[in-house]
Amino acid sequence: MEKTKEKILSESLKLFSENGYEAVSMRDIAGNLGITQGALYRHYAGKRDIFESILRRMEEYDREYAEHCHLPTVGYADAPKSYREISRAELVRFTIEMFRHWTENEFASAFRRMLTLEQYRSPEMGALYQQYFGRGVLCYLTDLFRENGCDDPESAALQFYAPFYLFLNQYDVADAPSEYACRLERILS
């Protein structure tokens, strides 16, 4: 069963995203999967290996997703340099698509919450969180607005991204989460 390795990854991510890495034990992971702890080591070298596999998996997903959509990849670092070609409407459409991705996609959503809980534990995790959800996005948008001849690109990027960032958190506790993408689109347009 090659399925088990995948189940371990997604179940671990689920637990990490709720309680944080340190608060989750190998017994928790194994127990939730209905197997014993020893079985975990047939698929991963240890707890740390599971965690790092999650990071690598998200990186893959992000790269594949970006290639498929012809859009900037993780943290918007490899964004196309042709900023001018993106209209406001296109930017909004792309942004809504990213919002749906980080909220509706189970893996991406759990990964985002996990990174939120790990961001202060080490410089590496802090940098990764900022790349995905902080400065990385802000810097990309600032460049984009600057290239489009905006007077105050920094403020424009902030005004554009801040609602996105707040809604990511609000989505997790929302009564009607499905409405948030529409509300965001209305605000950005």
Add this chain to the structure above:
Amino acid sequence: MEKTKEKILSESLKLFSENGYEAVSMRDIAGNLGITQGALYRHYAGKRDIFESILRRMEEYDREYAEHCHLPTVGYADAPKSYREISRAELVRFTIEMFRHWTENEFASAFRRMLTLEQYRSPEMGALYQQYFGRGVLCYLTDLFRENGCDDPESAALQFYAPFYLFLNQYDVADAPSEYACRLERILS
């Protein structure tokens, strides 16, 4: 030395805000204070008691701070019902003051980061995080904008608060954190 009890509280909060509650051991706390673990139990019943004392302390701080400023208290729950009397300029001034509080005040800033790391672990912590930094603030501002005759009070509250919320996180990793209060004021005005 009554000082020790206070040192335990602030050192614990510092560690909790960096690593999360579960990842911090009593040995860590004692070690960073230069005392042994047993000494901690002369001041607190246990690890849980330290954590809950931090929550109570923040509640006290918040209530005192609100009384002193004649402003709404924790989560803006006990806000004065006379929304109309607050002008935009006053609202901005108050908001900047709150921003400085949650970033520059050492206890409040660490508490905010701690709550960020604990928000998904239990419904109680989730509710507390939302009260301080999520729906609690958004609901208060929505009511305020509605009473002021705003067409779309929900969007207005979102547009107003979202930069605040994003800057709280950006402040922690900023090269020049002192500029953020001014940048926020410029954006809100």
Add this chain to the structure above:
DNA sequence: TAATATAGTAAACGATCGTTTACTTTTCAA
């Protein structure tokens, strides 16, 4: 100053941690 709380130390408790070992079951190609 002597009596007495108070604050701190050192060591140990049982429980749980991540991990390893020895062994059994299952899968699947030769």
Add this chain to the structure above:
DNA sequence: TTGAAAAGTAAACGATCGTTTACTATATTA
């Protein structure tokens, strides 16, 4: 059909966890 690789179990390893105990040092006060 058979035999080896892969996947799983049960139990134990040493380390660390929160907490307790027995004892010592330090203030405070009558």
